[in-house]
Amino acid sequence: xxxGPGTLPRLFPVKGVKTGIASAGVKKPGKKDLxxxxxxxxxxxxxxxxxxxFCAAPVHIARRHxxxxxxxxxxxxxxxxNAGTGERGMADAMACCNALAEKAGVSPETVLPxxxxxxxxxxxxxxxxxxxxxxLAGTDEDRWAEAAAGIMTTDTRPKGSSRQVRLGEHIVTISxxxxxxxxxxxxxATMLGFIATDASLDPALxxxxxxxxxxxxxxxxxxxxxxxxxxxxxxxATGQYGGxxxxxxxxxxxxxxxxxxxxxxELAHAIVRDGEGATKFVTIEVSExxxxxxxxxxxxxxxxxxxxxxxxxASDPNWGRILAAVGRAGxxxxxxxxxEIHLGDVCLVRDGGRADDYSEARxxxxxSREEITIHINLRRGQVFERVWTCDFSHDYVTINAEYxx
Amino acid sequence: xxxGPGTLPRLFPVKGVKTGIASAGVKKPGKKDLxxxxxxxxxxxxxxxxxxxFCAAPVHIARRHxxxxxxxxxxxxxxxxNAGTGERGMADAMACCNALAEKAGVSPETVLPxxxxxxxxxxxxxxxxxxxxxxLAGTDEDRWAEAAAGIMTTDTRPKGSSRQVRLGEHIVTISxxxxxxxxxxxxxATMLGFIATDASLDPALxxxxxxxxxxxxxxxxxxxxxxxxxxxxxxxATGQYGGxxxxxxxxxxxxxxxxxxxxxxELAHAIVRDGEGATKFVTIEVSExxxxxxxxxxxxxxxxxxxxxxxxxASDPNWGRILAAVGRAGxxxxxxxxxEIHLGDVCLVRDGGRADDYSEARxxxxxSREEITIHINLRRGQVFERVWTCDFSHDYVTINAEYxx
Numbered sequence: 135x136x137x138g139p140g141t142l143p144r145l146f147p148v149k150g151v152k153t154g155i156a157s158a159g160v161k162k163p164g165k166k167d168l169x170x171x172x173x174x175x176x177x178x179x180x181x182x183x184x185x186x187x188f189c190a191a192p193v194h195i196a197r198r199h200x201x202x203x204x205x206x207x208x209x210x211x212x213x214x215x216n217a218g219t220g221e222r223g224m225a226d227a228m229a230c231c232n233a234l235a236e237k238a239g240v241s242p243e244t245v246l247p248x249x250x251x252x253x254x255x256x257x258x259x260x261x262x263x264x265x266x267x268x269x270l271a272g273t274d275e276d277r278w279a280e281a282a283a284g285i286m287t288t289d290t291r292p293k294g295s296s297r298q299v300r301l302g303e304h305i306v307t308i309s310x311x312x313x314x315x316x317x318x319x320x321x322x323a324t325m326l327g328f329i330a331t332d333a334s335l336d337p338a339l340x341x342x343x344x345x346x347x348x349x350x351x352x353x354x355x356x357x358x359x360x361x362x363x364x365x366x367x368x369x370x371a372t373g374q375y376g377g378x379x380x381x382x383x384x385x386x387x388x389x390x391x392x393x394x395x396x397x398x399x400e401l402a403h404a405i406v407r408d409g410e411g412a413t414k415f416v417t418i419e420v421s422e423x424x425x426x427x428x429x430x431x432x433x434x435x436x437x438x439x440x441x442x443x444x445x446x447x448a449s450d451p452n453w454g455r456i457l458a459a460v461g462r463a464g465x466x467x468x469x470x471x472x473x474e475i476h477l478g479d480v481c482l483v484r485d486g487g488r489a490d491d492y493s494e495a496r497x498x499x500x501x502s503r504e505e506i507t508i509h510i511n512l513r514r515g516q517v518f519e520r521v522w523t524c525d526f527s528h529d530y531v532t533i534n535a536e537y538x539x
Numbered sequence: 540x541x542x543g544p545g546t547l548p549r550l551f552p553v554k555g556v557k558t559g560i561a562s563a564g565v566k567k568p569g570k571k572d573l574x575x576x577x578x579x580x581x582x583x584x585x586x587x588x589x590x591x592x593f594c595a596a597p598v599h600i601a602r603r604h605x606x607x608x609x610x611x612x613x614x615x616x617x618x619x620x621n622a623g624t625g626e627r628g629m630a631d632a633m634a635c636c637n638a639l640a641e642k643a644g645v646s647p648e649t650v651l652p653x654x655x656x657x658x659x660x661x662x663x664x665x666x667x668x669x670x671x672x673x674x675l676a677g678t679d680e681d682r683w684a685e686a687a688a689g690i691m692t693t694d695t696r697p698k699g700s701s702r703q704v705r706l707g708e709h710i711v712t713i714s715x716x717x718x719x720x721x722x723x724x725x726x727x728a729t730m731l732g733f734i735a736t737d738a739s740l741d742p743a744l745x746x747x748x749x750x751x752x753x754x755x756x757x758x759x760x761x762x763x764x765x766x767x768x769x770x771x772x773x774x775x776a777t778g779q780y781g782g783x784x785x786x787x788x789x790x791x792x793x794x795x796x797x798x799x800x801x802x803x804x805e806l807a808h809a810i811v812r813d814g815e816g817a818t819k820f821v822t823i824e825v826s827e828x829x830x831x832x833x834x835x836x837x838x839x840x841x842x843x844x845x846x847x848x849x850x851x852x853a854s855d856p857n858w859g860r861i862l863a864a865v866g867r868a869g870x871x872x873x874x875x876x877x878x879e880i881h882l883g884d885v886c887l888v889r890d891g892g893r894a895d896d897y898s899e900a901r902x903x904x905x906x907s908r909e910e911i912t913i914h915i916n917l918r919r920g921q922v923f924e925r926v927w928t929c930d931f932s933h934d935y936v937t938i939n940a941e942y943x944x
Contacts, residue, residue: 187873188866218862220892253859254893358845363863440763440845440931444939454658457623458768461593468592487625488659526845528936534849535932 137407137415137504137524140291145278145309146298149332150174150372152273155284158265160213160251160258168265169284170234171208171328172273177372178337179205179246180344182352184365190217191227191257192247193364199231203243208328208368209234212287212313216249216257217363226259233263237270250287250313250326250364282311285326289313289408295400297393301386304377306333308393312352312367312401327352327367327401333390334373336381344369347395351402354521356437357409358530369394406522411529414446417507417522424515428465432510433521435463443526446506451497453482460510472513478506542812542820542909542929545696550683550714551703554737555579555777557678560689563670565618565656565663573670574689575639576613576733577678582777583742584610584651585749587757589770595622596632596662597652598769604636608648613733613773614639616667617692617718618656622768631664638668642675655692655718655731655769687716690731694718694813700805702798706791709782711738713798717757717772717806732757732772732806738795739778741786749774752800756807759926761842762814763935774799811927816934819851822912822927829920833870837915838926840868848931851911856902858887865915877918883911 152172161167173179181200183193199205209230216223231245249257282292296309310329327348335343348367373379380387407415418437423429436442439459445452456475461468475483478500482492500506557577566572578584586605588598604610614635621628636650654662687697701714715734732753740748753772778784785792812820823842828834841847844864850857861880866873880888883905887897905911 186863186866187868187870188862188875215859218859218888218892220890223892253863363866438843440935441939444936447936448940450940454623457593458591458658461591461768463592465592470593483623485625487623487628526936527940528933530845531849531852531931531933531936534846535853535855 136290137412142279142282142292142294143296145282145294145296145311146307147275147278148307148309148330148372149275149374150177151330151370152275153277153281154269154273155277155280156265156269156272158211159261160211166280166284167212168262168269169210169281170269170273171330171370173206173370174372174374175206177204177206177370178335178340179368179370180341181366181368182345182348184363186363188218188363190215190249190364191219191223192216192249193366194224195227195231196246196248196366199243199246203241205246206240206244207234207238208246208248210248210250210285210326211262212285213251214249214255214257215251215253215364218254219256222256226257229259230262234266237266246368248326248364248366250285253363278309278311285311285313287313291408293401293404293408295397295404297397299389299393301333301380301390302377304375306331306375306390308397310397310401312405314405325352325365325405328370329368329394329397329401330370330372331394332372332375334375334377334379335371336379339380339382339387340369340371343391343394347398351395351398355402355406356434356521356523357406403522406524409524410533411527412524413504413527414525415505415522416446416524417520419507419509419518419520421509421511421518422515423512423517423519426517426519428512429517429519430521431465432460432463432512433519435459436508436510437521437523440526446501446525447527449498449501451477451482451494451501453477453488453497456508457483465512468512469514474511474513476509477501478503541695542817547684547687547697547699548701550687550699550701550716551712552680552683553712553714553735553777554680554779555582556735556737556775557680558682558686559674559678560682560685561670561674561677563616563667565616565666571685571689572617573667573674574615574686575674575678576735576775578611578775579777579779580611582609582611582775583740583745584773584775585746586771586773587750587753589768591768593623593768595620595654595769596624596628597621597654598771599629600632600636601651601653601771604648604651608646610651611645611649612639612643613651613653615653615655615690615731617690619654619660619662620656620658620769621654621662623659624661627661631662634664635667639671642671651773653731653769653771655690658768683714683716690716690718692718696813698806698809698813700802700809702802704794704798706738706782706785706795709780711736711780711795713802715802715806717810719810730757730770730810733775734773734799734802734806735775735777736799737777737780739780739782739784740776741784744785744787744792745774745776748796748799752803756803760807760811761839761926761928762811808927811929814929815938816932817929818909818932819930820910820927821851821929822925824912824914824923824925826914826916826923827920828917828922828924831922831924833917834922834924835926836870837865837868837917838924840864841913841915842926842928845931851906851930852932854903854906856882856887856899856906858882858893858902861913862888870917873917874919879916879918881914882906883908
C-alpha cells in the first residue's frame, strides 16, 4: 500500500550529471540493481550518512573518499547492503571502487560506493565489477527516471523530484531521487537520496545546505524508528548552469535554497508515503517547545507509539493515546494544564483534559482523511519542529514477518 | 493469545489482609469492577507509580496519601482510568476515598485509590460509592483469586503469585496479583500490581525493597513501549506473621527478599506472557555494559524495535535487525568488533559480523521456541541488565485498531 498518487514527475536533466543503469545479478537475474552517477570535472559533493554505530562498509568508504577527493562517480548497488560483513565487506566495497576507477581513468578516491539490501551477506563484488563496462557505456543525462527505478529495493514505486528556477539570466535545474520504504522484505533497510543541481555552489555552502536540508527532511521522517546501517543522502553541484558561483552572500542563494528544500522534502515525504503498509501520511508538529530536543522527543515519541499508529490505521480519534505518548516523552516539568493538542483543525486537549468543544464525530472526520496533522502545543518556549510518519497496519506485520527468500 | 500455561496458582491468604470484590457498573452491568484491600491496623505500605508526566488523578492522590498516613484501604476500580480528566477527576477520586473512609470509620488519608480503564471519560464516582457497602461487607482473607479476576480489564487471564517461607519458627506468606496486557481494548492502559505479606517489616526496608524489586521486575517489562498514565505497584506488610520485625540486618532478610523477588518477577512476567497478541516470551540480556543506562538503552531499543518484534513473531532468525537495533541505541563508541550476540545458545554475531559457526537452521531452531533469550555482550564494562518483552503479531494490530465500544 502507499499514500497518494505515485506518478513519477518529469525529472529534468542536470548539466554535468550522467546516469547509467545495469543488471549485475545481485538481485534476481535481469533486474536492474546497479546505478552510477557520473559527474563532470569540477563538481562538488556533500552528504549526510546514517548515525547507526554499525554503519555498513560502503558508508565508511564513501565518507572517507568524500573527505579526501573531489568525487566523480557514485556507484550504487541494490540487493545487498554490505553491512555486518566485517573486513571482507570493506575489501569488497574497495574492489568495486578500484575497478570502476581503473575503467574510467580516475583515482579510486573519486568513487563513492553505496549499497542497499540484505544485511550480513557477502557482497558479490565480482558480479558488480563484471557489469561495470555495460554500466559506464550507457550513461546519459536523461536517464533519471530509470535511475529512480534502478535504486529501488522493496519500494512499491520510484521516487523523484525536480525543479527549475531562474537565477538572473540562467536556469538552474535540480533533480533528485530517493529510495526506502522500511523493510518490506526482511533485512532490506536503506534510505538513499541523491540530489543534483547544475548550479555553481561554493563548497562550504554546499556542505552547509546538505546538512541543514537533510536534517529537516530525511532526518525528520520515520516509518518504524529503525535506523538503517546504510542511510545516505548526497547533494551534488556540477557548476555548469552558466552563471556565477553562488555563495552564502549571493542574492540568489535564498531562492535556490528554497527550490532545493522543496526537492528534499518531496523526496523524503515520498519515502513516508510508500512506507511499509502505509495507509496514512501523518505530519506531527510540536510548537512552543523550550528546545529542539524536547520538541523532537515529543514528536518522535508520538510518531513511534504503536498505539498511536494503530489508532491512525483504524481512523480512530483515540486522543488518550496521543496524550499518554506526550506524557512519557521524558520532558521535565511539562504542564498538562497548558498543553493543547489539535487533530487537523479539531482541538482534542485543552485545560488539562478533553477540550469542551470536542466531539467524537469531529475527531473521526479528521482521522478518516488520508493525510493527517497532529499539532501539539507545549506552551513553554518558542521552538517549532515537525516530523512525518505513517500509520501501522496489518500489512506492516505481514511484510516484516514474511520469511526471507 | 498468550504465552505459556495460564492457570492461576493457589494464592495463600495473608494474615491481616482482607479483599472484597463487587460490581459497581463502571464496566458492563454485572461485571466485577471494584476491588478493595483492607489492611489490619499497624500495616505498612510502600509503592511505585507511573513515570508518565500526565499521571491520572488516583495516582496523584494515592501518592499523597501514602506520604501522609498509614494506609488501611486500597480501592481499585476497572473500566475507567480517571486520567486526562482535570480537576473533576481529582474531585471524583477524593469523593470515593471520603465515602469509603466514612463507611469504614477511618480518615480519608488512609485510603489509596487506583483506577484502570478508558482514558478521558469522567469517573462514575456515584456508582462506585453506591457499591461500597456491598464491597466492604464481603471482605475476607481468602478471596485473592477473585481479586485477581476483579482487577482485569482486557487481560485474557488473571495473574497471581504466592509463596510461603519459614523464617525461624514462623511461616511468612506472600501473595500478589497484577493486571495489564497493553491495550487490548483501545484506551485501556494500566499495569497494576498488589503484593502483600504478613511479615513484619521495618518501613524503611519496605520502601527500599518496593523500589528495588519493582525496578527489576515491573520496570523491566515492555509490551509496546507505551507507558500508561495509571501504573502502580504496591507492597503491603501487615506484620501479623508472629515473628519479630525484619530489618536490613536481620538474618532472615535475604530469604524473605528472595521470595518477594520471585513473586514480583512472576507477576511482571505474567503481564508479558499475556501481552497483546503475544506468541513469544522474550528475555533480552545485556552483559558487560559500561553503565546501567547504556545496558538498558540497548535492551529497550531491541525490545521496542518493530522489526525485531515482527521477526520474533515469524520465528525468523533475522540477526541483522538485532544488530541494527543495537547500533542505533545511542551508545557512544560501541565497538562492533568486540560485540557478541547470542540467540539462546547459538552465537549470531562475533568478530564484527555473522559468527563463523552460525547456520540458519540453528538460528531457526531457537527462534521457533515459545520462550527465547537474546543475549548481547557489549564487552566494555561489568554491568548486566535484563528486560522482558513479547513479539509483535497480527493480533496486536487487530486488537489496537478495533474501534472503541
